[in-house]
Amino acid sequence: MLLSVEGLTIEAGGRRPILREVSxxxxxxxxxxxxxxxxxxxxxxxxSVLRLLPAGARASGRVAxxxxxxxxxxxxxxxxxxxxxxxxxxxxxxxSLNPVRRIGDFLTERMVLTLGRPKAEARxxxxxxxxxxxxxxPELRMRQYPHELSGGMLQRVVIAAALAADxxxxxxxxxxxxxxxxxxxxxxxxxxxxxxxxxxxxxFITHDLQLAAAFCDRVHVLYxxxxxxxxxxxxxxxxxxxxxTAGLLACTPELGDPRPIRPIPGRPPSxxxxxxxxxxxxxxxxxxxxxxxxxxEPVTVSGGSAAxxxxxx
Amino acid sequence: MTTAIATxxxxxxxxxxxxxxxxxxxxxxxxxxLAPLVAPYQPDAVDFAATLAPMSPEHLLGADxxxxxxxxxxxxxxRTSLIGPLVLLAIASVLGVALGTLAAWHRGWVDAVVxxxxxxxxxxxxxxxxxLIVAVFGxxxxxxxxxxxxxxxxxxAKYTRSVALAECAKPYIDAYRVQGMGxxxxxxxxxxxxxxxxxxxxxxxxxxxxxxxxATLSFLGFGAQPPSSDWGLMVKEGQPAIVQGxxxxxxxxxxxIALVVVSxxxxxxxxxxxxxxxx
Numbered sequence: 001m002l003l004s005v006e007g008l009t010i011e012a013g014g015r016r017p018i019l020r021e022v023s024x025x026x027x028x029x030x031x032x033x034x035x036x037x038x039x040x041x042x043x044x045x046x047x048s049v050l051r052l053l054p055a056g057a058r059a060s061g062r063v064a065x066x067x068x069x070x071x072x073x074x075x076x077x078x079x080x081x082x083x084x085x086x087x088x089x090x091x092x093x094x095x096s097l098n099p100v101r102r103i104g105d106f107l108t109e110r111m112v113l114t115l116g117r118p119k120a121e122a123r124x125x126x127x128x129x130x131x132x133x134x135x136x137x138p139e140l141r142m143r144q145y146p147h148e149l150s151g152g153m154l155q156r157v158v159i160a161a162a163l164a165a166d167x168x169x170x171x172x173x174x175x176x177x178x179x180x181x182x183x184x185x186x187x188x189x190x191x192x193x194x195x196x197x198x199x200x201x202x203x204f205i206t207h208d209l210q211l212a213a214a215f216c217d218r219v220h221v222l223y224x225x226x227x228x229x230x231x232x233x234x235x236x237x238x239x240x241x242x243x244x245t246a247g248l249l250a251c252t253p254e255l256g257d258p259r260p261i262r263p264i265p266g267r268p269p270s271x272x273x274x275x276x277x278x279x280x281x282x283x284x285x286x287x288x289x290x291x292x293x294x295x296x297e298p299v300t301v302s303g304g305s306a307a308x309x310x311x312x313x
Numbered sequence: 314m315t316t317a318i319a320t321x322x323x324x325x326x327x328x329x330x331x332x333x334x335x336x337x338x339x340x341x342x343x344x345x346x347l348a349p350l351v352a353p354y355q356p357d358a359v360d361f362a363a364t365l366a367p368m369s370p371e372h373l374l375g376a377d378x379x380x381x382x383x384x385x386x387x388x389x390x391x392r393t394s395l396i397g398p399l400v401l402l403a404i405a406s407v408l409g410v411a412l413g414t415l416a417a418w419h420r421g422w423v424d425a426v427v428x429x430x431x432x433x434x435x436x437x438x439x440x441x442x443x444x445l446i447v448a449v450f451g452x453x454x455x456x457x458x459x460x461x462x463x464x465x466x467x468x469x470a471k472y473t474r475s476v477a478l479a480e481c482a483k484p485y486i487d488a489y490r491v492q493g494m495g496x497x498x499x500x501x502x503x504x505x506x507x508x509x510x511x512x513x514x515x516x517x518x519x520x521x522x523x524x525x526x527x528a529t530l531s532f533l534g535f536g537a538q539p540p541s542s543d544w545g546l547m548v549k550e551g552q553p554a555i556v557q558g559x560x561x562x563x564x565x566x567x568x569x570i571a572l573v574v575v576s577x578x579x580x581x582x583x584x585x586x587x588x589x590x591x592x
Contacts, residue, residue, distance in 0.1 A: 050491055052487065052490070052491070055420070079493045082492060082493035083492060087491075088488075088491045090488065092484065095483060095484045095485060096485050096487070097488070099485075099507075100507055101503070109502075110489075110492045110493075110494065113494060113498060114492060114493045114494055165492075
């Protein structure tokens with residue numbers, strides 16, 4: 001298994017852990033979605049794969065990339081992991097590029113410094129990558145600065161940089177959320193293409209359940225640091241089993257649907273909301289008193305699992 | 314019919330002071346560099362016939378008690394008075410930027426040690442610290458410059474640390490870390506160059522301050538030694554002349570110090586403004 005997260009719990013001083021007993025896997029050539037509201041811990045999962053933990057965090061459980069435990073590996077191994085095995089694509093490409101360096105420097109520098117390639121070779125490779133992500137006139141782009149490119153083009157640059165080291169695993173943290181719709185579609189198509197061509201494993205993080213269902217093979221839905229439902233995308237979309245997933249799907253407006261939009265009542269829990277039972281119980285339309293005391297654990301449903309005691313197998 | 318729409322001119326502030334200061338400093342620097350060609354006399358040529366001469370075509374800015382031409386001495390003095398702060402700032406900024414960056418990058422105990430160290434240095438009056446070092450290692454320009462360089466280090470370290478903290482929080486720094494780059498590489502190749510914007514304006518202002526501190530030390534007799542014509546030393550040497558009713562030996566070097574320091578301040582503040590930094 002390319003990436004396997006087992007029982008990952010991360011605490012960083014709040015009244016509840018940021019992540020509680022999260023388990024998931026990503027195989028070679030597989031796109032796994034991670035969906036949740038802001039503050040649900042999606043990004044923390046992606047960052048923990050690179051051991052970028054919040055300051056003062058205590059982590060337990062296991063995060064293994066190709067079998068090596070990231071949380072306990074040596075600094076040298078960690079650097080090697082970041083340099084050549086796992087790549088990350090950020091939400092806002094504009095702020096994830098150094099504003100005072102040229103695009104070409106950004107692409108070649110890492111190849112020279114962390115992968116030890118000669119400069120000329122790195123340059124040739126950078127041109128090749130820019131062409132591969134569909135940039136016209138790569139020679140010109142190499143000489144430009146980030147402020148001279150649009151957001152969509154910058155995201156292509158970031159994707160090219162992510163591919164520079166031939167990683168096996170790609171972490172896309174809200175990679176398309178900051179782009180406008182047409183660019184978003186292009187970027188998604190691009191991601192899909194490079195993923196299929198290179199048989200990459202991808203962890204695709206988004207707050208958009210519809211998008212995840214359309215783009216991913218399997219989807220994990222995250223709520224308050226707990227995985228509440230993990231199932232194949234298609235099944236999840238057609239027949240959500242956890243009330244939270246169902247709520248998320250119900251609050252998306254649809255054309256031609258006369259029913260009013262039904263938002264999930266209440267607000268997403270903060271790190272200072274502690275729970276004795278199911279964290280979704282206060283907002284759940286089906287909750288009973290027993291839910292307040294039942295600590296969620298995965299219940300097997302068709303194709304995957306859902307962490308709700310009301311789910312019948 | 315057309316409607317006139319009043320718009321604010323994009324040039325709101327007239328940078329007259331900035332141009333004046335730049336022109337003045339350029340003049341001073343050129344004159345200092347070309348001193349042997351420009352100066353009418355030798356800086357230590359004694360001429361007792363001209364003792365305490367007033368302004369005249371022979372002595373543009375008068376002469377001191379030994380009849381040395383003040384204009385000549387000011388020109389030559391500009392050399393030590395300008396190079397001194399330059400070396401001082403070089404020492405202070407290399408150390409200060411390194412310490413500040415180190416503290417902001419590592420946080421934790423490294424940050425605590427560096428920050429407490431700078432706090433302790435702050436608690437000392439800078440001049441007292443320098444006098445202490447000079448007392449131990451002996452008078453002289455070199456000692457004074459090195460000592461002041463050390464005294465200025467905490468100021469720069471503190472400033473750098475605050476700038477670096479903000480810069481470190483930006484995602485692009487994280488992006489480099491995610492690429493597997495080492496901390497040292499990121500700091501030297503990316504963090505420090507990106508902070509240069511904020512640091513330059515601050516350093517220019519500090520240059521004026523450093524010039525003043527060095528002049529103070531020379532005035533007190535800890536810095537430049539006779540027969541140097543360092544401006545601070547000239548003020549000290551000219552002091553007795555006041556009793557004899559001649560103000561020029563004090564006024565001329567004093568005015569030179571004041572004008573140069575003010576010019577550096579004006580330019581520094583303007584540079585900081587232009588770069589969008591609050592100084």
